[in-house]
Amino acid sequence: MKYLYLLLFFLSVSSVHSQSKTDSLQQEYAKAREDTIKIKILHQLFSEYSGNSSNMAQEAILEAMLLSEKTDVNRLKVTTYNHYADYLRSQSLEDSALAMSKNGFSLAKKINYREGVSEALIGLGASYWRKGNFEKASEYLEENIELAKQLKDSSRLAKTYNGLASIYTQKIEYSKAMQYFTLASTLHKATGNLREYSKSLGNIGFVQRSIGNYENAKNYLNASDQIAEQTNFLQQRAFSAYNLSIVYRKMGELDSAILLNKRAISIYSELGNKKRVGFGEFTMGKIYWEKKDFGQALNYYKKSLEISRQVDDSVNIGHSYEEIAKCYRQLKNNNEAKRYSLEAIKVAEGIKLKVLAMNAHEILTAVFAEEGNYEKAYESLNQYTLLRESIYTKEKVDLASEIEAKYQNEQKTQEIELLESEKELQNLQLSKRENERNAIVAFAIILLLLGSLLYNQYRLKKKTNNELRELDKIKSNFFANISHEFRTPLTLIKGPIEQLEQNPDEGLPKESIKMVRRNTNRVLQLVNQLLDLSKIDQGKLQLEQSEGEVYKCLRGAASSFNSHAAQRKIDYRVQIPHEAYWASFDRDKLEKILYNLLGNAFKFCDDGAIISIVATAEQDGLRITISDTGPGISEEKLPFIFDRFYQVQQESTREHEGSGIGLSLSKELVELMDGTITASSEVGKGTIFTVVIPIQKIKTGIQTPEKVLVPDNKEVQKTRPYSFETPDSRNLPVVLLVEDNPDMSHFIKEQLQKLYRIHEAKNGKIGLEMARSKSPNLIVTDVMMPEMDGVELCKRLKSNLETSHIPIVMLTAKAGIQNKIEGLETGADDYLTKPFESQELLARVKNLIEQRKRLRERYSKKQSLIDPKEITVNSLDQNFLEQLLDVLEKSFSDPDFGTHQMQEALAMSKTQLHRKTKALTNETPGELLRNFRLKRAAQLLAKKADTVTQIAYAVGFNNLSYFAKCFKELYGVTPSSY
Template sequence: MAENTANEIKSPEHLSTVYNLKHDYYLREGNYQLALDNYKQHRALQDSVKGIMEASNYMDIRLGHEQNKSSLRMRQIEANIKMEQQKKRLITLLARAIFIVSAIIIALLCYGYHLRKRSNKILKKMERTRSDFFTNITHELRTPLTVIQVLNRQMQQKKDLTDKEKTAFRAAIDRQSNNLLTLVNQLLDVAKLKRGSEEPQWKQGDVVGFLQMAAETFRFYASEKEVALMFYSDLDVIEMDFIPSYIDKIVSNLLSNAIKHTDAGGKIDFVVTHEQCSNTISICINDTGEGIPQKDLKYIFDFFYQSQETKNHSGTGIGLAFTKMMVLKMKGKIEVESELGKGSIFTVTLPLRNKKASHILPLNEDERSFSALSANNEIFTESYKETKDMDNEVSTVNPLVLIVEDNRDIALYIKSLLMYKYNIITARNGKEGLEEAERCIPDLVITDLMMPLKDGYQLVSEMKQNRLLNHIPIIMITAKATDVDRIKSLSYGVEAFIQKPFQEQELLIRIENIFENRRILKERYMNTITRSNSENKLDNDANLEFLQIITSIIHSEINNPELNSSYLADKMAMSISQLSRKINGITGYSTISYVLKLKLNKAKKMLADESILISEVSDACGFYDASYFSRIFKKEFGVSPSHYQKMPTLIS
């Protein structure tokens, strides 16, 4: 049974043991033959097992050797892999280092490039600013010098000047001299303030009264431009340590700028506030002017800086920078808020007490002279005469003449010939001339032919096609005096063609003739309007067509007491001043006077019917008060409404 089991499991060792046991058994039984056979099988199996064991040992040794070789190879491979990994890591680190260094180098190069570009931009800006400053300062200096020179030459050459003319010429020279002196003094003040070479004179006194005097000094000039200037203070008296000359110039610069950049009908609030918590005073000047672009606000207090939006205003670019310097000298601060088209707010904050001043004297009444303000106002007045934007009550004493000339000397010479008989505005090219014409609606335009941006032909053509400007007569002055140019100019619609150089009397006579012809034409227009029914079509004339439109609007609202220039300007898509200048240019009346003229003419027609009450006529024609209507009617027609109603046929 054991033999069968050994055979089943195929175990030579167990089978060899079985045969050895059987050998021992048959040997004890005496069966030597079976004992021998089993012994042989035992030995054979034992040798087989031994061979197998030896083979197994050999295989074990071989496998162990191979395993050792494999282990050694694996270790070598691992070492190689590790070395490769280290190489790759080193290469990666090196690549990263190279990349980082390259990035740093590129960044430095880019930074250097941008820095150089920025530096070049700053240098160019500084150069442009410096150039603009010298250009502006040259213009500011040259203008009064040229006017002084021209007027002085005329006084020397013209022996027949009247005492009145001589007085006017001397007054102009004196005014221009003061302008020149003020500008030079301002430049010197800036230099002194920068060097700190002059010790400021601190005084103690009522700053509210001091500032209120400043507001009053400027109030006349603001009213001349039809700008409302209002002064407010939360306290009647504020005792303060301040430098009068600095406050003088600060207020002068801020108020003159506010008035210069505020159109007719605008408002300027001058507000003084005592801040108890910080023991400071706040001076706020708030205007409804043209405003400052946001991009310019951070540069507005830089020396020589001028906004591109306001380049048409004359100036040196030092006023606000000088103002900031003076504010800082008094340990204060100045801030600005502005929105283009809505206005600006300049706020100056100053401490009430100056701790560092060793000795502060009381403010004397004599020190409230506002010399800088007065001088600055003379500059402002002169500038304002050139840019005056007349509103609904247009002055008819002195017609407004626009001189469009790129040669400043010639423009100044023409201006010197006309400035005492006419209000003058100037433009340096056709583009600027068209803008000024639309803004001011002049009574006459004198233009050169050869100009940058737009020449004289383009200017004349665009004016004649513009409903706002087509009534304005134009004189062409040019060095190009061929027959072709003369005929072409006349075909464009100019009233007169004058060759350079020209005799001043020729220009003056031409202007007088044009205005006389215009006066006759205005009378014809008014007769046509007042004698025609507003519904009838008039002659094919652009000016009459314009009057027909505005007259129809007035007649439709004639019983409205609130009918005013603003309403009519909105209806005609014009500004109040543009409408007033347009109506004045065609009829010789301001907007309000023209409306009143139409109301009175309608009243005169209604009074022809004796059954209508005068109060009914007054209401129908838009008058608040019948007694006021009677006074106006009598002033216009020489008789009261009641007398006229009794004898209408006797009144022309």
């Protein structure tokens, strides 16, 4: 509020100061004797009169021109040329203004007067912009940006930004326009140039008006008008009134729009600015157009066109043509509408104004269509569409709105390096103006610092909130993953126990008991890891050191992975010395570190990879290096792998999944032992973990190397017993089991194999191929699997016509309702959460297979008409069956129509068609066609539509005895008896 009062006070002082300054300058001019001093004073008077009194400004600059020709001071001549060009542009005398700016530019370049060159470049840009040559205007203004920055001239830099913004506004590139207007307004405000600041606010209001933000536009334009009124800036007051009239017109307040527009026209007439008067007449036409008074609107548009021709305003000439054409369309004068539209297109092509050409083509489209000239109408419509797509993109409006919001909310925090102040003006009031400017700058700096502090506080708060959200997300992911880690082994423990409970006399096979033990150990290990982490956080986990043989401990832990390596054909290399290494150490914690690191290596490596462990005693203690040739870890993720709950890859598959505590626990244990652990990795080549633990070797008597039998992986592989599976030839339904966990796969197979033939696949990719080749009656799949997960497998199967009929049961350890919905939305027929009851799995599998069987039996009924919706469970199968029945309906009476023609009509191979029809109807394509004909024959016989012979021929049978035989097989009676 204090700042508002200060600004209003400053504005009132400025208006009084402006009048006193002109009086003082006139007195100085009357006293001056030298022409050079007179010219300088005239330049200052011209600047004061510009925008308020056209006549006084003209007198000042013409007098300066006459005096400049008499002197040899070229710099004054350059300034005079540039000021005179500004005056000519204010009167819309564009050609004369362009010529004068060129004179100023040439002379300034010749005498190497860089400030004059900069001012001339601004003038050239403005002239070319007004003449509609945007490309040339941009070229001059872009050149001046670098020059103004080199000169550290904030005023000319701001003018250049305004010029570029005006060009982008005309080209309807509002985001760039807003950027440059924002930069200009910031510089003008910072340097205390209130008139130019008023212009910048008005320009921003113009852009807001153009993109339809009318409330914002009113605020900016009213603010601009208030400053212009206080500084007696008539030209800007006219601009604000004119644009406000357009805003009120857009908002439907047409009477207010007329009053404001008349005020703008009046001021522009007083200033002698014909071009702007033409704009006002054009806008008055728009207002009366809104009032539906098309005759009055046409008169104003013609006035605008006449004035625009006088001042050679190409842009307004084109738009006047367009609006006149629209008026004639409303007045039912298509000939005139077409003539003015074509004129508008010529102008648009000349000045490269796409929006004008687009609107004119839209009018021509309607005119040609009414005349019946559809070829011409189509051509115009096509041109309109192409132009519209290239102009109106949502991105432009969104970007402009975003930048405007940024300007409103963060304007005071922009860090724009202010250029050095303008050169000292030679006048009597210089010291007073500098004090006023410094006060505003100081106030702005205070606001800027305050805004910066508030913004920094906001950023810190936002950063803290983001960190808390990220931590919460990491914890949520951890609990989701650890629950999955628990659910799978719990399922494999629970299943055999339930089996034993239901059949206590049968007992459990040895393999099931081993499976229960393995998974019990897995759960225990996870619980111990969580307890260890809890103890570490509370500072209760202590070292329990005892003397022992270090290498022997390491060999024992490493040998635990031999059989696992042999099963997966992993080249497991253990390089631990066989000599005795006695020391005091915590055996349990060292083993946990080793188990976690080796377990991690085996989890992330594919079959056939290389994993090695190397242990050596060095000066800094025990050094253990574990390396693998797995997928590796990217450079940006490597620093976080020891963070608690962090997982390198958060995928929907289980290929690289874990609880996220193993490496964190290992690091905590190593640090508890005063050691260090480091990791290095390269994507595609593998990972190396290095652990260094300060262990002091204990010297003992002479010891002989211990003979340790290290199992040879190849030998283990050779001596492993093999079990040969015998093909299952039972006539039972086929179930495809897709599960990557061997224990889980074995358990489910045991439950199902008594009632079904089982095929197994260890991931979704293999399962997809087997589903296509084996044609199972049902598929049971896990959700989380390597290479292709269950969700993707289900999508692929249900979107493929060849496999869409196969029912799918999905198993998952993720118990959330969202996960269940996701599974069912992919087309899964049923969904089970681990741990599950084996009887429930059997019941659901049985129900789905029986359901499909009943649907096929429903089709095989002897009724003649079947609704595909009654025997299918998804839209893909329904569409296929509808298409198939449509083909049969059209061609069944043709005796030459057979399965080959059926394949061609459906664009399917013989095998595909056979599998699909057998799966949906339990009939081969040949049986399906034959029974369709027989059912249609039965329908005709029941209605006594014709003789038996004629009906047989009508349904596609040429052999009457074969027809009778087939009919009796299906219905149990001859056709004649039926």
